[in-house]
Amino acid sequence: MTKTRIACAVVGVLSLVAAALMAWWITPSYVARIPDGKNISRNYAGTFQSLLDPAALASGNLVGAVKQNVPMTVLQDVKAEQTSGDKALISDSRTTSAAGAKVEQTKWEYAVDRTSLQAVSSHPSSWNVIPAKGLTVSWPFGAKKKDYQGWTPETQTVAPLTYLRSEKKQGITTYVYEAKVAPTKIVDPQILAALPKQLPASLLKLLATAGGLPAAQAAQLEQILPQLGAQVTMAYTFQDDSTFWVDPNTGLVIDVLRKQQRIAAIALPNGTAVPLIPAVAAAYETTPASAHQAADDARHGHTVIRWLGVYLPIILLALGFVLLLLAALLRGRRRPAAPATGPGMSGPGTSGPGREGPAGPAGPAGPTDPEGPAGPVTDVTPPQV
Structure with missing residues (x-):
């Protein structure tokens, strides 16, 4: 009984600690x-309302x-390349296609x-990463109904991610955030590598006179070209107007709708820029298949977190209390003691020092007995302790 009580108490305490x-x-x-090695792929589809072909422009093909109105697709792969303690090296790869190219x-x-x-900013020195700030690839676990700061890789600046509302998406109650980036200079070398760094003045003049520019930009270009x-x-500048539906x-x-522009401009010697035409004007959103997959991933992740962080601790907590209660009840019960023995309580057939031998025959009773006849003899058993 004692061992059972101790075992219940020990396991009960361990269950409470584990919970x-x-x-x-x-x-x-x-x-x-x-987790280390986590890889998430998402597909987006939309339209290039305007797309500048640098090769055609350089050749004079205005x-x-x-x-x-060119169909576009974007494939995004986000992967945890490495981890170190509570830090992760995350890669964000994107491939953009126009009409399949x-x-x-x-x-x-x-x-x-x-x-x-x-x-x-604190990470292993072997990680060659962008010195970003704010959120880069997603929202935190347990996202809140509040504003965040998000990283814009094209401009390498941060912009507010403004909380708007709660809304159902793919059967999940999501938090909706909005990102707005005012026209900001593009500094990312990967983006700039695909855009012409210089254009012939003669080509720009032809672009203005041929009606390739709005009237206001054409008039401004004619004034500054001689200089x-x-x-x-x-x-080039980048501007963004995006909406995100996030599983909190x-x-x-879960879903995203993006409207982005990259505006080609003339860089003046004084550091200012004169906007000309959109090099890129695009609108795209998550494909239905990717949104469905994102919702499934969110539900699975939520289930794991819920079971390990809520349900399992409740089960362990209940088990711990039951075992401790059982240990307390077992302590209150005592095992019955064995009957006590002592002088004068020996059973028949035993003998020992000081025991008297058999008595002789008794003589007849006298005619007068002051106590009278004896009553029936009662066999009194010693009480058990």
């Missing part, structure tokens, strides 16, 4: 975070230089916190 560890340490620190391919790498998804050389340095439990983006 606390699962709920407040193991799940938040080791379950609700980016008619074919700007294409309009690849027009751009980029890859950015970030060091982020594995739970908050915030970019971090520039034969080769005109180009600059896992931080996964």
